[in-house]
Ligand SMILES: Cc1cc2nc3c(=O)[nH]c(=O)nc-3n(C[C@H](O)[C@H](O)[C@H](O)COP(=O)(O)OP(=O)(O)OC[C@H]3O[C@@H](n4cnc5c(N)ncnc54)[C@H](O)[C@@H]3O)c2cc1C
């Protein structure tokens with residue numbers, strides 16, 4: 323057994339763990355990073371990067387079908403699915419050096435490629451090493467949740483960990499789960515030429531603002547994705563032709579050639595022996611607002627800590643714990659300014675509270691401003707007028723923004739900054755955005771908030787008349 327003493331031991335080299343390790347090492351702490359699987363974690367290897375790369379290939383295919391309005395003869399593209407998946411693999415390979423063992427060793431981090439498990443409140447075993455650290459950061463992420471659906475264990479099924487290994491296009495992809503993973507992969511496969519059926523137990527995109535979610539679902543359906551809602555998958559069986567059949571709770575049957583299971587995530591806590599470390603969990607690791615676990619020397623960040631499961635949230639958590647661990651400064655993780663996006667086409671983005679949540683919190687004291695993409699010149703020029711931005715305002719400040727439409731994820735950043743910095747709608751209205759950009763939608767929404775106050779106000783009109791009489 324090799325014993326190692328260190329300042330910080332990070333468990334998991336995904337989005338959260340890598341950010342902690344890089345930051346802490348570059349600021350002078352001794353850092354040990356323990357990773358049992360692939361460097362880069364879910365986002366690089368099985369999540370964000372491959373899914374966005376496949377969606378990009380699918381977008382190209384779709385553009386070829388939709389050229390007519392621009393005077394380009396539409397064609398049904400010949401799709402080489404294996405080549406599209408090679409694009410996915412190349413994208414991962416191009417980004418991988420940034421997350422590699424070599425790069426982190428170059429930053430001064432000791433990288434141990436083993437699975438870690440706690441021996442005591444201050445010690446972790448990783449293969450032949452026992453690591454004693456002043457502070458631990460658990461950043462072990464999450465894995466696909468496999469529901470106990472009868473028959474599922476008897477059929478071949480895909481998850482996000484195996485989907486990107488396919489080289490032969492599914493003839494008919496059946497997806498259980500109408501959340502972000504299910505719908506991004508449904509649209510990608512439909513556009514690449516597969517038949518696709520999504521079976522959703524409740525409402526597809528059920529966590530999103532319903533008005534914005536409907537815009538995305540409507541588009542997917544028009545592209546030919548079958549989305550069956552309010553039908554929990556109750557059984558699965560092999561068909562005679564070697565495919566799969568999913569039987570819904572209402573008795574409906576959905577047959578296809580391949581099955582993707584995308585019904586949510588489970589935190590990676592098995593095998594960590596958290597009890598030995600005094601770290602409490604209830605499916606996810608329990609943390610306080612400073613991301614400390616019930617053992618104050620141990621933090622948990624990213625997917626394993628529950629809450630919104632996104633790469634940028636794991637990165638944000640890293641900055642919170644670095645401040646606390648390295649500088650012993652009070653540090654709290656905020657929630658109200660966090661953005662996320664779903665990269666279907668059109669995209670769907672959310673920052674802060676959706677309208678229903680804002681109403682539950684602030685009652686009728688909120689105002690909701692809506693601007694359609696059809697009011698944006700750039701969107702018109704590009705034929706991308708389907709879309710909506712909704713800004714929820716409380717006492718002159720934006721508290722939530724929902725966007726469905728082209729580049730919604732890009733547009734969300736402005737509002738993430740506005741909400742984080744507690745800016746007022748007047749700040750956004752005063753911003754000068756380059757013309758013609760879709761970003762102008764944000765400014766337009768702020769303008770729409772002030773329009774009735776300025777144009778329908780007798781006080782303003784009287785003031786203007788008075789000034790006009792007085793000035794020479
Ligand atoms: C298909 C898909 C698409 C996604 N798309 C997006 C997107 O577009 N944008 C976005 O923001 N988010 C997206 N996400 C979510 C994003 O991938 C996660 O939120 C993010 O990866 C979480 O980072 P993390 O550091 O918490 O965990 P991970 O990145 O999962 O890293 C955890 C690491 O810990 C390692 N590990 C686990 N247990 C141990 C142990 N005992 N010892 C040592 N190592 C261990 C694992 O091997 C893994 O490498 C997507 C997820 C999926 C599945």
Ligand SMILES: NC(=O)c1ccc[n+]([C@@H]2O[C@H](COP(=O)([O-])OP(=O)(O)OC[C@H]3O[C@@H](n4cnc5c(N)ncnc54)[C@H](O)[C@@H]3O)[C@@H](O)[C@H]2O)c1
Nearest residue numbers: 499500501502503504522523554555584585586631663664
């Ligand atoms: N663009 C992004 O940022 C992005 C993309 C993909 C995933 N992610 C992250 O990964 C997380 C997990 O995504 P996900 O889509 O797997 O999970 P999810 O929990 O968001 O959605 C799963 C869906 O499956 C449904 N479901 C559950 N059991 C079912 C059953 N038996 N039959 C039919 N439907 C059933 C649920 O009602 C739910 O709508 C997301 O919440 C997100 O944090 C992010």
